[in-house]
Amino acid sequence: MNTELRRRAYLDAMQVASWLPRVELPFAAPSRPELLAAFEPEPEPAVAVAPLVQERAPAAVPAAPPASSEAVRERPRIEVPKPGTTAKANEPAAAAEVSTPTPRERPVPPPRFALQLLRAGNCALLVELPTGEPFQSRDPAYLLLKDLLRAAGLPDAPQIIGEPVRWPLLVRGNMDQGPQAALDFVQSFIGARLEEQQPCACLWLIGLPAIRFAGAADAEAYNRELQVEELGAAWALPGLELLMDEPERKRALWQAMQRVRRRWLEASA
Structure with missing residues (x-):
């Protein structure tokens, strides 16, 4: 097996469909010109920190700077409800409390x-x-x-x-x-x-x-x-x-x- 076939076998084993070499490879087929066009990497968007994570780590972690000079549009923040909360969390606490039923008094046994x-x-x-x-x-x-x-x-x-x-x-x-x-x-x-x-x-x-x-x-x-x-x-x-x-x-x-x-x-x- 020559070098090119071995390289493609390695890429198939790693499930790599397309690839582009950085340097000219010996005994490799010539590259297509459209693959050599320069491109800018897409910047990673900032991920909103969930409230549960903010409670554990109060200090804010600064987001990584974008790779390009273009401004990155911030995604809308999604509020994750805390475990155990309900839709009536804003109601007064008195309305949410459930009155504990008082136990019935045990009847006095009859004397003998x-x-x-x-x-x-x-x-x-x-x-x-x-x-x-x-x-x-x-x-x-x-x-x-x-x-x-x-x-x-x-x-x-x-x-x-x-x-x-x-x-x-x-x-x-x-x-x-x-x-x-x-x-x-x-x-x-x-x-x-x-x-x-x-x-x-x-x-x-x-x-x-x-x-x-x-x-x-x-x-x-x-x-x-x-x-x-x-x-x-x-x-x-x-x-x-x-x-x-x-x-x-x-x-x-x-x-x-x-x-x-x-x-x-x-x-x-």
Whole structure:
């Protein structure tokens, strides 16, 4: 292969379609006269710098001077929007803000308790059922209740009034069964049952659920007298299970009983 064919093979491999040698090449074909005409190189136009690039490099970079003396016409600047901007970027910030919805308040779960209303002499007893079931004659809690009645000078065989009050009333449904609904129901139940009985000298509230949902009080009312609206005088006692678990409470209970027992003793005289 001669020198000219090798040169053309190199140019084809580099994908060069047309070329013009600067010097005369040995063994090359003569150049065409129109290819040897002098020409001026076209100046490169200035490229506008995008706003994103200007933020990263605040200093302006001067454009390269044109190769010829002719003035280069500047292309129009194209504004590139920043990432994350919208068409409403010029609106007030207050209009763009989205109010965060406030979470709904969780409903208060219904309390769970079982109460039994009894009658012993001139006193009515609202007793917490420790197991949720009616008392049996050999239950330790019932035997302790009989001891308390004997110590108070009342009959130790109390009479059961109605069915136990179990809360919540419904397992399913949309009815309000919160603490306030339980308080209203228990007080209405006791008031209706006591109207059917002879006048009551004192209402015993035995156990925290009885104190809370009949007397509208808490554990601080243990061994104290309460005046419950529409129910009259009441006496708050610790629960039977609590008295068995903590026998030291019986001393304070006995001292309080000496002050309160005059209510039913005077009424029976």
